[in-house]
Amino acid sequence: MNLLFLNDRRGKYPPSIYANTRLTLDPFARIRGETRADVAVVGGGYCGLSAALHLARRGYVVALIEAHRVGFGASGRNGGQIGSGQRQDVDWLEEHLGRDAARRLWDLAEDAKTLVRSLAAEAGVPVRDGIAHACRTESEVAHARHMAERLARDYGYDRIEPLDRDELAALLGSHAYAGGDVDRGAAHVHPLNLALGMARLAETAGVRIHENSHVHRITHADRADGKSILHCDTGRVICDHVVLAGNGYQGDLAPKVAARVMPINNYIVATEPLGDRFPEILPQGTAAADTKFVVNYWRLDDERRLIFGGGETVTYRFPKNIPGIVRPHLLAVYPQLADVRLTHGWGGTLAITMNRMPCFARPAANCLSASGFSGHGVAMATLAGRLMADAVAGQAEGFDAMQAVPTRAFPGGRALRTPLLVAGMAWYGLRDRLGL
Structure with a gap:
């Protein structure tokens, strides 16, 4: 295959x-x-x-x-998100690799963000600041706060702002989550x-x-x-x-x-342009992702289309109805979009270890x-x-x-x-x- x-x-x-x-x-x-x-x-x-x-x-x-x-x-x-750090947080890196290696890997990841921003600027591709991380449980919210404090104290990274339930809801335009944070040093782009x-x-x-x-x-x-x-x-x-x-x-x-590398599929949809409707959705122009294993992630493009990824399948062949796979996940976050048309749906293959x-x-x-x-x-x-x-x-x-x-x-x-x-x-x- x-x-x-x-x-x-x-x-x-x-x-x-x-x-x-x-x-x-x-x-x-x-x-x-x-x-x-x-x-x-x-x-x-x-x-x-x-x-x-x-x-x-x-x-x-x-x-x-x-x-x-x-x-x-x-x-x-992909979802176009330029995240901070490695895929594993610094607590995990320190536990498994030691403090010096964790610091080296954190610094490399910061170099990665700088490199993307530099290449995007050289190519004339706009980069938008900010990614919100949405937590589903109070324990995840507490961990997010711990990591923000840890990164500011031990790694000199003070761009992450912890958010309680109401603060995150105001940033996302959704009450689906228990709280989280927003990383002002992260960014998103037309991938x-x-x-x-x-x-x-x-x-x-x-x-x-x-x-x-x-x-x-x-x-x-x-x-x-x-x-x-x-x-x-x-x-x-x-x-x-x-x-x-x-x-x-x-x-x-x-x-x-x-x-050592397993391909997996993921699916994304785009809504019709929202225009002046739903001004509560991502009012600061940040992107967002949540803490599910099969992550939901989303952002608004320049035409105020909501580009939303999520959902899983258990085969490598893409499903015929990708919007049908993703729509329930989108509506779990934004039920107010139930009558909004999805104009595009596509799949892609990434890889995990x-x-x-x-x-x-x-x-x-x-x-x-x-x-x-x-x-x-x-x-x-x-x-x-x-x-x-x-x-x-x-x-x-x-x-x-x-x-x-x-x-x-x-x-x-x-x-x-x-x-x-x-x-x-x-x-x-x-x-x-x-x-x-």
Whole structure:
């Protein structure tokens, strides 16, 4: 089962509001015949585009190979949230990795936000400030307050404001939650336009981008000074280094990575423009996400459409009625939108790991991989690309710090990922519905 082609038409963006409001970018030519490069990058999302851009700016000859269009995958379909920190909070990081490593990982995550803001500004893509975190229980509210105080005291990060039930309700326009916080240092963005803007920057820097070019096999160099070969459906790339940036769509290009990174699907809808109606919804223009395992997340776009993600399924094939999957979750937060039309509904594939921390790996002598961003990829995938570019250039400190975070294989490895997906999503979906 190849997730690259299971749910989408080749070379076509999904029917999302992002695709309808994207920047203009002419298609890039498919690879033809044999080409040579210093570095070949597989995957045209944030991670791959960032790696390619930073490598080209260092003077490397770079070929980026994308099976569909740049920004086709999770990078062009997600909720657009640029979150603070790692996917796990600093308490978890300190407990499992020690205080020094936790601080290093926090600083890298802050670098990730700065990098995204910088690239977005360079590409002319607006970034909006603020993400609210909505807690379902009083214990979660207490934990959110503890983390805000902890980050301000021990990490010098004072941008998070704890909120009680009424304060959060005023910020969201919803009384569905017990309280939470708002992170003024986090942000949100049109995700596909961010990817397309990065592609423009990469092309200007000299990256040779090839779309509609599927890498189905890699012959890796068996020594540090050898050549690797990317075998594509219409040509091949001979290179000194390979960067794997396919995330949930990477398939079996690196089997040891595939055993540690599980693709999962998520679904998003967009409402019709709300105009002057419902002024109580996100009046400060922040984005929001809640504490469910299958997270609900939402934001208003510039036309005041509510873009809302949530809901789970237990198969890799997208359901025929995506709005029907997401609408109950949307109405649980905003029952006042019961009569508002949903104009778009789309699915996408992201990737998670057992501990929800990214999987950084060296699958072969001259190959680097980063994946499994677990819903935290706008910032961390963009940073991962730069860290891999640094590592190719011999400055691997950041990459090594991320690689040092252990990522266990899923029980049974890749062979049992699909039954695990079915069991896991069914279980956590039930927990969310029961409010556990």
